[in-house]
Amino acid sequence: MKIYFLKITSFFLLVSSVLGIILSKNLFIQFISISLTALFIYFSIFYIIVLVRNRIKPIEITALYDGETFPLQTAEFRAEIKNEIALFPGVDLYISYRVYENGNFQNKTTANLNKIEKNVYKFDTIFERHGKFVLKEFAVKYRDIFGLTELDVKTSCVKTVSVQPFFSDEIKIPIFSDDGGEVAIKKTAKENSTDFFENRKYFPGDDPRRINWKIYARFNELQIREVEKTPPKIGEIYVIFAPFSDSAYEYEQTSSLFLAMTNYLISNNFTVKALSSSSKEIREIRKYDEKAIREITDNSNRKLENINIPADSRSIIFASFVEFSRIVKDYDLNGSAAFVSYFVNPLTGAKKKDYIFKILARDNIFMELLLRRKIVKDQSKEDTLLEEIKQLSYKKNIELEIYRGSDEIYRNADAKE
Secondary structure (H helix, E strand, C coil): ECCCEHHHHHHHHHHHHHHHHHHHHHHHHHHHHHHHHHHHHHHHHHHHHHHHHHHCCCCCEEEEEEECCCCCCCEEEEEEEEECCCCCCCEEEEEEEEEEEEEEEEEEEEEEEEEEEEEEEEEEEECCEEEEEEEEEEEEEECCCCCCCCEEECCCCEEEEEEEECCCCCCCCEECCCCEEEEECCCCCCCCCCHHHEEEEECCCCHHHHCCCHHHHHHHHCCEEEEECCCCEEEEEEHHHHCCCCCCCCHHHHHHHHHHHHHHHHCCCCEEEEEECCCCEEEECCCHHHHHHHHHHHHHCCCCCCCCCCCCCCEEEEEEEEHHHHHHHCCCCCCCEEEEEEEEHHHHHHEEEEEEEEHCCCCCCCHHHHHHHHHHHHHHHHHHHHHHHHHHHHHHEEEEEEEEEEECCCCCCEEEE
16 A cells, blocks of 8 residues: 555655654754655655656557566566656666456566666566466556655556467377277377378379479479378377466476377377366367367366266376376276376475575564475375375276476476386
């Protein structure tokens, strides 16, 4: 809450300073009071100039640029600001905005603006997960370096940001075909495009647009592409995608595994039948369709409920630990293969003396130690639950692989259990 550009604490500090000047006879208190009052007057003059200037020539964000954005990594944005105002010494410039997903408010973000050229500023932000987000309700913020005062100048700007999920095109995990047997699918070498067509010798009168120039370049013989061949269908595979988790790391790792395997199966001519919380219906994917796959990955950040798993279907399951520990009890997954992301909080393994020195100055050491104790206790409970889930999976004939990760999951190689 603010009174004009004064925070509540700053307002009372200003009142105290004025009273100190009037009532106190102590020279030191008077000096401090006069200094604080002078600071408030100095910053107030600047804010009045900003408000008057903004009425004459409104401050506007005319353009907002972003590069390729991934979750859990710092992304750099650039903003063009029209009618910018030269800053007084001791005043910093910030930008604030609200983040929405599917019309639902997610969070409010404030970032420091750094000038790189005339009217162009850059700022950094981090998205905790992938998806399509809308940034709006922007404001240019002026804030003094002491944190006493702050002025928001609202501006109309809307920006849609697509945060890409992590993706790896190399993945080696077992899969099952629709006839119930385990199959080993080796990644095929990239073939020449002529392998998908019947070719015959070129005769005068044939359409020259159908000449296969690659064969001509190789064998110095004119041939034309005649009939397109359809690669034989290998099988259908049910894939259960359940990434929901309070941990952004589990959510992103699960999504990454799902994307990699889906791409791998489709490239090997499998039909993927995906079950996820993005839809109550089974989504059938026969060929690579980025839009359809992104609809699944971008809209599955909720619990998987009321799904119909066909009887005797040997599914591949990609799930966060919290989701798998629930669905393995609720559904018949006998004979399936499950790949579960399990986040390990790095604080559980930190020594107390090392941990204390990493505490931010604004934090209370006692409260931080209590928080660490709670984290260690919660992690111990999850480790116990993990052992129970392993035993249950064994009884249900589920091939279970645990992918352990920490907050450095996307900077270092994953540790696979």
